[in-house]
Amino acid sequence: MLGKIFEPFVNKSPVSVMARGLAERLLQPEKLDAWFESQDTAQYTRDLLFSSVFNLMSQVVCGSQKSVNAAYQAQDEIGTSIVSVYNKLKCMDINTSANLVRYAANEAIPIIEQLGGTLPSLLPGYRVKLLDGNCIEKSEHRIKELRNLAAGALPGKSLVVLDPALHIPIDVFPCEDGHAQERSLLGEVLKTVAPRDVWVADRNFCTLMFLLGIARADGFFVIREHKNLPWEAISDIRPVGKTDTGKLFEQKIQITDEHGKPLKLRRIILRLKKATRDGDKEIAILTNLSKSAAHARKIATLYRKRWTIETAFQELTEHLNSEINTLGYPGAALFAFCVALVAYIIMAILKAALRSVHGVKTIQENFSGYYLADELSGVYQGMMISIPAPEWIIFRKLTLPQLIQCLQMLARKVKLSRFQKHPRGPKKPAPKRISDPKTPHVSTAKLLAGRKS
DSSP states (O other), rough: OOGGHHHHHHHOOOHHHOOOOOHHHHHHHHHHHHHHSSSSSSSSSSSSSSSHHHHHHHOOOOOTSHHHHHHHOOOOOSSSSSHHHHHHHTTTOOOHHHHHHHHHHHHHHHHHHHHHHOOOOOSSSSSEEEEEEEEOOOOOOOOOGGGOSSSSSSEEEEEEEEEEEEEEEEEEEEESSSTTTTTGGGHHHHOOOOEEEEEEOOGOOOOHHHHHHHHHTTTEEEEEETTTOOOOOOOOOOEEEEEETTTEEEEEEEEEEETTTTEEEEEEEEEEOOOTTTOOOOEEEEHHHTTTTTOHHHHHHHHTTTTHHHHHHHHHHHHHHOOTTOOOSSHHHHHHHHHHHHHHHHHHHHHHHHHHHHOHHHHHHHHHHHHHHHHHHHHHHHHHHHHGGGGGHHHHSOOOOHHHHHHHHHHTTTGGGGGGGOOOHHHHHHHOOOOOOOOOOOOHHHHHHHHHH
């Protein structure tokens, strides 16, 4: 189907062919530029195409190039200066960056579904959405206004929505103000709430406005209670069972909107066997789901699945260069983060193809995202030299059934042993270190010699 020119990489690194082919399919330059032109933005593409900027940034995010400048120097298709590239990046509209993620997610969903790579629903009959915030790490002090400041410069933050069944980010709400409260973005989130959504989030998002807004849109929530949320008890607390982490209790409460209209909720209390890392021995979770839709144990399980999005953020940081600290301008830093989310979507489709061939359990428990990212970054440049860009156009021309067949063929060729996870055991407590101001340095060789004697 792909031709002989692909054969060496199909046999040696099928995951690299899958990733590059999916990027061609989802983000083909002409289609991407046409999409950019449709955006409500003041930027123009007369000299520098949006697809060219995206291509440069994606190489940095995926690790095949160390910086935007290195990616720029490695190609000769762009007819503008590196200064023009950086000017384009620093003025990148954050709404365009957010819409890019939504665009990629919408392109990816039918592929994942046709692969049969969706994960079991956390709550059948509903669409679960995990919401969490991400603050981009401090940037270097390259901007003139930052050079005389010792404080860390925060180029922005965002709220991300992850669909756990598809295991992809489906929405992002970026903010250029690194000091802004995450709650200030919840108004934009509420505009996207659909009937039978179930929003799962931590206590920072437990506000009257957000809870009432979700309910008014015929949505549902499973959100940890914030101590400042005003509510009124309408029943006593009663025991309702146990989980592997503690005992469950439940009570009925109500919150009231600005017009005095009450909204009845269930308050699920989990009294933990072991305190959380913050020292909490009790967790209260609020929901407007009925008991018939989800019993107390199910609510506790849903809330625990919130770690899925935190794991996604960890993978973005460790496996992809989602936070490039040389990009100090908010627009550029948030664009890099959104490009990383797009790369994560492509890797999620790849994993869906692997699940469809090798089974959900095998890939979920044993397939390492770290080794996948390492393979992609190591093979990419050589593959692009060996297989010229025009050859990849075949991925645009495949029908959806042909694409599914191609991805599954490539997935069968993947040697899973090369991507085996190696989970570490529990961390040992750090030993108390000896500090002697008279001996600021020691010789490792002498210490090892002492061990031998």
